[in-house]
Each structure stands twice: as C-alpha cells, then as structure tokens.
Amino acid sequence: MNNNAIKPWLRSYDAALEAFIKTDVLVCGYGGAGASAALEARRAGADVVVLERSSGGGGSTQMSSCEMYLGGSGGTALQQEIGLSDSTENMSAYLTEALGEHGDPERIRLYTEGAASHFEWVESLGVPYKRKAIFDRVVVPHTDESLLFTGNERAWPFTEVAEPIPRGHVPSHEGDQGGRIFMKALMEACVAAGVRVQVDSQVQAVVQDDSGRVRGVMAKIDGKERFIEATRGVVLSTGGFVMNRKMLEKHCAHTLPFGEPYGNQWDMGDGIQMGMAAGGNIINMDQCFISMAFYPPASLTYGILINNKGQRYINEDAYLARLGHYSGQQDKAEIYMLVQNEDFDLPYYLSPPPPLAATGDSIEEVEREAGLPEGALQATVDYYNKYAAQGQDPLFHKAKDWLKPLTNGPFALISFKPEDVKYPLGNDNGWLMFTLGGLETRPTGEVLTPSGQAIPGLYAAGRTTAGLPRTSKGYASGMSVGDATFFGRMAGRQAAANT
Ligand SMILES: Cc1cc2nc3c(=O)[nH]c(=O)nc-3n(C[C@H](O)[C@H](O)[C@H](O)COP(=O)(O)OP(=O)(O)OC[C@H]3O[C@@H](n4cnc5c(N)ncnc54)[C@H](O)[C@@H]3O)c2cc1C
Structure with missing residues (x-):
C-alpha cells in the first residue's frame, strides 16, 4: 500500500476513533466473557464499545475446545x-x-x-x-x-x-475446533447487533470521579493514550493471569514447580490489577486448574498411579483436573503410572511421549529399576490386586469397570513427572494450568470492595473474576467457558441497566 492509499484510510480511522470516545457500556477484552457481555448489553439497548488488546479478539476462548x-x-x-x-x-x-x-x-x-x-x-x-x-x-x-x-x-x-x-x-466438528466455531458466531452476532469493536487497544486504567463512580477507562489505541467515557458502566473481561510470572510467583508459587501456563499471551491479569486499583477485592487467587492428563488412551486407567514412595494416592478414573490437584500434592510431584502389557499405550498428544522410568517382568524388578523404596510397590500392588480381583478398591474406590489385577507382565512404569510431560503448544515441560482467582464480584458482575460494597459502574466476568470454577479438585471441562459466557451475559445486562 503506498502513502496516498494509506492517508485516506488513516483519516477515516481517526474519524471512527472520535466516535468511540463516548459510549454507554465499555467492555474491556473481546474473549468469551467480553463478547457475551457486549452482545447482551447491546441487545438491552445500550450503545456498546469493546476494546481488545490483540489484533483480532477471541482470547483463550477461541483457543479452547469450547466445551x-x-x-x-x-x-x-x-x-x-x-x-x-x-x-x-x-x-x-x-x-x-x-x-x-x-x-x-x-x-x-x-x-x-x-x-x-x-x-x-x-x-x-x-x-x-x-x-x-x-x-x-x-x-x-x-x-x-x-x-x-x-x-x-x-x-x-x-x-x-x-x-x-x-x-x-461441544460444537460439532471433526478435530478440536470448538473455540473458533463458537467465537466466530459470537463475534459475528456482536457486529450484527451494532457493537463497535476496536482491536489493538490496550485498556490501561479504570477512571473514577471524586465519588468513586467509574466514568470510563484510559486506553492505548494506535499508540496514543485516550480516555473513553462510559456513561453506564465498564466491564472488565480481560481473562486470567497465567502469563504473568510475577503474579504467579506472588499468588500461586506452589503450582510453579509443576504448572505450565495454558492460555493466550495477554492472560496478564490486566483486568484484575485495574479492578484492584479501582478499589476491588481479589479472592481465590491461589487456585488454578491443573491438568495431569494420562488419558486418552483410556486403557491406562486400568493401571495405578503411584508417587515416589510406591503408593497410590487417587482413584485413577478421576478427571484430569482432579488428578492434577492431588498429583501436585505428592512429594516433588513425582508421579508414575504402573501398567501391565495388555493395557500399555502412550498419550499421543504429548511430544515426545513420556519416558518409561522402568520396565520388568515382575513388580519387584520394576520397583528396583525405578529406585523405589524396597517392598513398597510390591505391597501396593499386592493389596490392589487382592481387592481388584473381587471388583473392589477399598482405598480409593476406582469404579469396578476399571479394576483388573496387575498380574500379566511385562510391566511398565511411565513417568508423568512434570519435567517428562511436554505438550507441543507449551513452551516448557509441565502440567497445563490456568488461574481460577480474581476480582470478587456479585454473580451479576458488580465488582466488590474488601468491605463488600459494589463499586458504582464497575463490572467484571470470566477469568478476571473468581467465578463458578474455583478449584481444580472438582473442575470439569466446560466450567470455565460456561461460566465466562453465562456470567458475562449477566454482567452485560447489569451494566446496560445502570442508567
Ligand atoms: C487450549 C485451551 C483449551 C481450553 N478448553 C476449554 C474448554 O473446552 N472448556 C472450558 O470451559 N475451558 C477451556 N479452557 C479455558 C477457557 O478457554 C478460558 O478459561 C476461558 O475461555 C476464559 O475466558 P475469558 O473471557 O475470561 O478470557 P479470554 O477468552 O481469554 O478473553 C480475554 C480477552 O481480553 C483481552 N485482553 C487482555 N488484556 C487486555 C487489555 N488490557 N485491554 C484489552 N483487552 C485485553 C485478551 O486479548 C483476550 O482477547 C481452555 C483453555 C485453553 C488455553
């Protein structure tokens, strides 16, 4: 594009920007929570502007499976x-x-x-x-x-x-495309409804008047700092803070030895920090979703998960986030899966596949090769086998369908230690994680102060808040996008009604 072509485009861009200066509801972040809030606020009759830091929006919701x-x-x-x-x-x-x-x-x-x-x-x-x-x-x-x-x-x-x-x-498709399908439909609905979207715009601060009422935000748009006025309310929906190392060190230091951040690059906690600066309280900040995934292949569920003492610590048929919660509590997070030959397989989505810590024709041989305390794994397997043969698991209650004595060698001990778990999309090795703490809000989105007062004109939703999912121990896939979109809609409606 030559200069002559750029200039008229720049003029219309500036003119469009002027029109952005004032709105009823201003939404910060165009992911699942933000787009849902924007659409509902617009459908409730408000003039709505969305400011999005990246060049296109979608956020982690677009990267997700959208369960x-x-x-x-x-x-x-x-x-x-x-x-x-x-x-x-x-x-x-x-x-x-x-x-x-x-x-x-x-x-x-x-x-x-x-x-x-x-x-x-x-x-x-x-x-x-x-x-x-x-x-x-x-x-x-x-x-x-x-x-x-x-x-x-x-x-x-x-x-x-x-x-x-x-x-x-989950949206119907072949392959893991749910987030893209969902966000495309949601963003198209926003634009069709008349939501005005400005990308490459980083919201930097919430602006309040002397009474503490929120009046708008300061944002960097096209390299220039601008004030955007919001007459009814500002919705903070900029995602969580899993990409912000300092915040992780402060709030989630216990997860750092095994967690690998999972999200978009702007999961920097901007909304949480802006909300705090405006007087908002933060809660649940030490809680993260932690995924310790060994399945699929489902056949590994017939095996047993052990720690570095050769002991079981959980029912292996639990969901990967519950496995992550309890695995992270084991000594040095040193976790292995013991499996017999007929059930052996490796997760295809880990690259390279997790290594074998030991193999052997007997449990004793595996125990020795892995350097586990003498007799510990043998005692664990003896006890497990005795009850598995009767369809029981007195210690952890794994469902009957997954109980099978471990008697048919050779056996393999697969290492799921964080340093041995590598996802193609991650930068480092570890178990995938994202944050579950943030601003304290009412379910309808009003951001609360430490004393429980709503900050007039300030709303939040999604991973910027402590929402529905608050612990990996009981997390189910779909709780985060479900929460972000469900309570995002509520926040949008509440902000639009704040006339
Ligand atoms: C690969 C992957 C798969 C997942 N699969 C699932 C799943 O199937 N089901 C499920 O429930 N959860 C899933 N999750 C988690 C889930 O996707 C997220 O927790 C959820 O989508 C977060 O939604 P959100 O609206 O809060 O944030 P986001 O969707 O991340 O939106 C936040 C937006 O704010 C923007 N932003 C950030 N800072 C600023 C700023 N200062 N100014 C303006 N804009 C800003 C970001 O660029 C982003 O577009 C998955 C996560 C990943 C990474």
Missing part, C-alpha cells in the same frame, strides 16, 4: 433429544460436591437454574451441536459428537451424591 458444562432444568435440548434428563437438583448436588469449600452457592444456584436456557442462547447464535453423545473416556471428541462426560461424574465420591449425566456440550 461448556450445561444441564439441569430437565436437560438441555441436546440432552433431552438423545433421551437423557438432568434435573437442576442433580446438577446442583454434583457442583456443590465438586466445588466444595470453594464453591459459591448463589452462583451454583443461578448457573444450574439457567444453564439449559444458556445452551439455547448459544445455539441461537448458529453454533452447531449434533444430537449425538460419546461415552468413552476422552477429553475432547475428535469425531463430531457434541455431548460427553467432562468431569468426575462417574467417579467416586461424586457417584455417592449425584446421578452421573454427561454435561460437556
């Missing part, structure tokens, strides 16, 4: 049409157990009551969902099914409190 954890109310349309029903009480019982002491009962209530109609909203954007489920032990379908188990529903102790129902809803 959303949905159900309740008798079942989503998808659950019902394949013959499954899911009551709100059943979903609530599951989430209450899953989130435990970290859970927010009001968020759980709103979410379980509204999740089925949230699915209708997502489908109404044109996102394709096939009426077909996959019940295998997979993390993401690579065929075109749209419904799967994405949490611990079929594992102890959850089977004691709730009927297992698959709630992971």
Whole structure:
C-alpha cells in the first residue's frame, strides 16, 4: 500500500476513533466473557464499545475446545433429544460436591437454574451441536459428537451424591475446533447487533470521579493514550493471569514447580490489577486448574498411579483436573503410572511421549529399576490386586469397570513427572494450568470492595473474576467457558441497566 492509499484510510480511522470516545457500556477484552457481555448489553439497548488488546479478539476462548458444562432444568435440548434428563437438583448436588469449600452457592444456584436456557442462547447464535453423545473416556471428541462426560461424574465420591449425566456440550466438528466455531458466531452476532469493536487497544486504567463512580477507562489505541467515557458502566473481561510470572510467583508459587501456563499471551491479569486499583477485592487467587492428563488412551486407567514412595494416592478414573490437584500434592510431584502389557499405550498428544522410568517382568524388578523404596510397590500392588480381583478398591474406590489385577507382565512404569510431560503448544515441560482467582464480584458482575460494597459502574466476568470454577479438585471441562459466557451475559445486562 503506498502513502496516498494509506492517508485516506488513516483519516477515516481517526474519524471512527472520535466516535468511540463516548459510549454507554465499555467492555474491556473481546474473549468469551467480553463478547457475551457486549452482545447482551447491546441487545438491552445500550450503545456498546469493546476494546481488545490483540489484533483480532477471541482470547483463550477461541483457543479452547469450547466445551461448556450445561444441564439441569430437565436437560438441555441436546440432552433431552438423545433421551437423557438432568434435573437442576442433580446438577446442583454434583457442583456443590465438586466445588466444595470453594464453591459459591448463589452462583451454583443461578448457573444450574439457567444453564439449559444458556445452551439455547448459544445455539441461537448458529453454533452447531449434533444430537449425538460419546461415552468413552476422552477429553475432547475428535469425531463430531457434541455431548460427553467432562468431569468426575462417574467417579467416586461424586457417584455417592449425584446421578452421573454427561454435561460437556461441544460444537460439532471433526478435530478440536470448538473455540473458533463458537467465537466466530459470537463475534459475528456482536457486529450484527451494532457493537463497535476496536482491536489493538490496550485498556490501561479504570477512571473514577471524586465519588468513586467509574466514568470510563484510559486506553492505548494506535499508540496514543485516550480516555473513553462510559456513561453506564465498564466491564472488565480481560481473562486470567497465567502469563504473568510475577503474579504467579506472588499468588500461586506452589503450582510453579509443576504448572505450565495454558492460555493466550495477554492472560496478564490486566483486568484484575485495574479492578484492584479501582478499589476491588481479589479472592481465590491461589487456585488454578491443573491438568495431569494420562488419558486418552483410556486403557491406562486400568493401571495405578503411584508417587515416589510406591503408593497410590487417587482413584485413577478421576478427571484430569482432579488428578492434577492431588498429583501436585505428592512429594516433588513425582508421579508414575504402573501398567501391565495388555493395557500399555502412550498419550499421543504429548511430544515426545513420556519416558518409561522402568520396565520388568515382575513388580519387584520394576520397583528396583525405578529406585523405589524396597517392598513398597510390591505391597501396593499386592493389596490392589487382592481387592481388584473381587471388583473392589477399598482405598480409593476406582469404579469396578476399571479394576483388573496387575498380574500379566511385562510391566511398565511411565513417568508423568512434570519435567517428562511436554505438550507441543507449551513452551516448557509441565502440567497445563490456568488461574481460577480474581476480582470478587456479585454473580451479576458488580465488582466488590474488601468491605463488600459494589463499586458504582464497575463490572467484571470470566477469568478476571473468581467465578463458578474455583478449584481444580472438582473442575470439569466446560466450567470455565460456561461460566465466562453465562456470567458475562449477566454482567452485560447489569451494566446496560445502570442508567
Ligand atoms: C487450549 C485451551 C483449551 C481450553 N478448553 C476449554 C474448554 O473446552 N472448556 C472450558 O470451559 N475451558 C477451556 N479452557 C479455558 C477457557 O478457554 C478460558 O478459561 C476461558 O475461555 C476464559 O475466558 P475469558 O473471557 O475470561 O478470557 P479470554 O477468552 O481469554 O478473553 C480475554 C480477552 O481480553 C483481552 N485482553 C487482555 N488484556 C487486555 C487489555 N488490557 N485491554 C484489552 N483487552 C485485553 C485478551 O486479548 C483476550 O482477547 C481452555 C483453555 C485453553 C488455553
């Protein structure tokens, strides 16, 4: 493009920017939470501007599989049409157990009551969902099914409190493209509704008047600092802080020895820091999603996970985030999977594949080669085998379907130590993680001060907040995008109503 061609384009760009100076609702960040907030605020009649730091938007939501954890109310349309029903009480019982002491009962209530109609909203954007489920032990379908188990529903102790129902809803496609399909549809709906989007625009600070009411933001747009006025409210939806090393060191130091950041490069905690500077409180900051994934292949679930003392520490049929939570608590996070020949396989998504710490025709040989305390692994396997033969697991209650005595050698001990786990998309070795702490908000998005007062005109959603998912221990895939979009919509509506 020559200079003559650039100049008229620049003039119209500047003119467009002037029109951006004032709006009703200003949304910071154009990922799942931000775009959902923007669309709902616009549909509620507000003039809406979105400022997005990257050159295109989408955020981590676009990188994701876009599994959303949905159900309740008798079942989503998808659950019902394949013959499954899911009551709100059943979903609530599951989430209450899953989130435990970290859970927010009001968020759980709103979410379980509204999740089925949230699915209708997502489908109404044109996102394709096939009426077909996959019940295998997979993390993401690579065929075109749209419904799967994405949490611990079929594992102890959850089977004691709730009927297992698959709630992971994923756009129908072959390959892992859910986030792109969803964000394309959502961003197109935003533009069609008249949301004005300005990319390459980094929001830097929230601006308040003398009374503390939020009046807008300062943002760097096209290299220039600008004030953007928001008459009704500002929504902070800039994602979490897993890419901010200093914040991780301060709040999540315990995860650093084994965690590998998983997200987009602008997961820098900007919204959390701007919200704090405006008087907002932060909570749950030490909690992260941690994925210790050994499946697929599902056949490894017949094996046993052990620590460096040769002891089991969890039921191996748990979801990868629960495995991550408990694996991270083991000494030096030194974790191995013991498996017998007929079940041996390696995860295809780790590159290079995790190494074998030991092999042997007997458990004793494996134990010696791995340098485990003498007799420890043999005692573990003897005990496990005795009860597995009877279809029982008295220590950790692995489901009967996955119990099989480990008697048919040769045996392999696969290392899942963080330094031996390498994902093609990661920079370093480790178990994938993203943050689950952030601004304290009401479910409707109002950012709260440490004394519980709402900051007038300031809202937040998604991983900028401590939302629905607050612990890896009970995390299910789909809780984060489900939460970001569900409560993002609420924040947008609340901001639009703040006239
Ligand atoms: C590969 C991958 C797969 C995943 N799969 C799933 C899944 O299937 N289901 C699930 O529930 N969760 C999944 N997750 C997690 C989930 O995607 C995220 O936690 C969630 O999408 C976060 O949504 P958000 O709206 O809060 O943030 P984002 O979608 O990341 O949006 C934040 C936006 O804010 C922008 N931004 C940042 N700073 C600024 C600033 N200062 N000014 C302006 N803009 C700014 C960013 O560029 C970004 O576009 C996955 C994550 C990854 C990385």
